[in-house]
Amino acid sequence: MEAGVVAASVEAGLVAAWVEAGVVAASVEAGVVAASVEARVVAASVEAGVVAAWVEAGVVAAWVEAGVVAASVEAGVVAASVDAGVVAASVEAGVVAASVEAGVVTALVEAGVVTALVEAGAVAASVEAGVVAASVEAGVAAASVEAGVVASVVVGLAM
Structure with missing residues (x-):
């Protein structure tokens, strides 16, 4: 009986050891799982950081690009402003030139040179008008002759 108790006690000790070993194994396994989860969390955190x-x-990069675009636009505005200044200076120079030219014309009118030129131009225009009129008259006469010839040919063909 004593041997049976001892055997039962040994058996109980073995069972207890197995249970304990199972608990330890489960604990180790849980630790591995926990470490794996933690590693995944860290990896996810690193990935999120990246x-x-x-x-x-x-x-x-977008801000830099926007800055470059803004600088480019600003440079364009400055360039346009410079262009506008150049145009304004050119216009102003043209106005001054026109004013000088007007002064010269006024002086020439006062001198009678322009009047002589205008009179000469009027004579030339009158001569030119006469030439054109003569040319037109000649063209009309030629057209009239041509029309008569065409009419004769048409009448001849109709017969």
Whole structure:
């Protein structure tokens, strides 16, 4: 009986050891799972950080690009302003030139040179008008003759 108690006690000890070993194994397994989960969390956090860095880099790049565009626009505005200044200076120079030219014409009119030129131009225009009129008359006469010839040919063909 004593041997049976001892055997039962040994058996109970073995069972207890197995249970304990199972608990330890479960605990180790749980620790491994926990470590794996933690590693995944860390990896996800790192990945999120990398993504955040990429996004941030993209935002910075967009800001830089926007700054470059803004600078380019500003440079264009300055260039347009310079162009406008050049045009204004050119117009102003033209006005001054016109004013000088008007002064010269006034002086020439006062001197009678322009009057003589205008009179000469009027004579030339009158002569030119006479030539044109003669040319027109000649053209009309030629057209009239041509029309008569065509009419004769048409009448001849009709017969």
